[in-house]
Amino acid sequence: MDPDRLLNLRTDYESAGLSRSDLTPEPFELFSGWFSDALESGLVEPHAFILATADRGGRPSARTVLVREMDSRGIVFYTNYGSRKGAELAENPRASAVFLWMPLHRQVRIEGRVEKVAATQSDAYFNARPPGSRLSAAASPQSQPVPSRAWLEERTEELRRRYPDGDLRRPEEWGGYRLMPDYYEFWRGRPSRLHDRFEYRLRDGAWVTERLAP
Numbered sequence: 001m002d003p004d005r006l007l008n009l010r011t012d013y014e015s016a017g018l019s020r021s022d023l024t025p026e027p028f029e030l031f032s033g034w035f036s037d038a039l040e041s042g043l044v045e046p047h048a049f050i051l052a053t054a055d056r057g058g059r060p061s062a063r064t065v066l067v068r069e070m071d072s073r074g075i076v077f078y079t080n081y082g083s084r085k086g087a088e089l090a091e092n093p094r095a096s097a098v099f100l101w102m103p104l105h106r107q108v109r110i111e112g113r114v115e116k117v118a119a120t121q122s123d124a125y126f127n128a129r130p131p132g133s134r135l136s137a138a139a140s141p142q143s144q145p146v147p148s149r150a151w152l153e154e155r156t157e158e159l160r161r162r163y164p165d166g167d168l169r170r171p172e173e174w175g176g177y178r179l180m181p182d183y184y185e186f187w188r189g190r191p192s193r194l195h196d197r198f199e200y201r202l203r204d205g206a207w208v209t210e211r212l213a214p
Contacts, residue, residue: 013189015105080142105189122175131166
């Protein structure tokens, strides 16, 4: 890689910016509006976000997941509880999420506590998944070392023979988490890197807003 090529990568953002008058009393209202804009914009996987977790020693890890439910209580994603993210959340039940919609020059950061959703909620989502996705979730020991791709395919095929319609029960080790925000940050790109940033921080049950330097 030519180092000059990286140094010369430049995009000047030309969004309308973000002012205090654009803010809503509750951050979820603003987030929900931005999320709707992303859905309507035709972006690929607008519901994808980076989820960062850390173990009890503070070693971080991050990966892309999909938000499947959201309301004022927080955002919900699903995974294997035995995965690396699941193990880290068991040790340190806090996480950070980053939604980046670059064509819209928008980014939202969310931080907060994480807890498992009710088993009935996980059941409902699992049963609504396509049959192939249910089989894959049951066959995969997520984040664990496996001998080969063929081994995974054989496990999936075995389940397919047992459940030809994909109608199997949700594995106990698979389900949902809710990230319950106590912090939001909204970012809009502006020319010459003089971006707009506002944070919402939950203090004594009320949201306090501040403009941040870019």
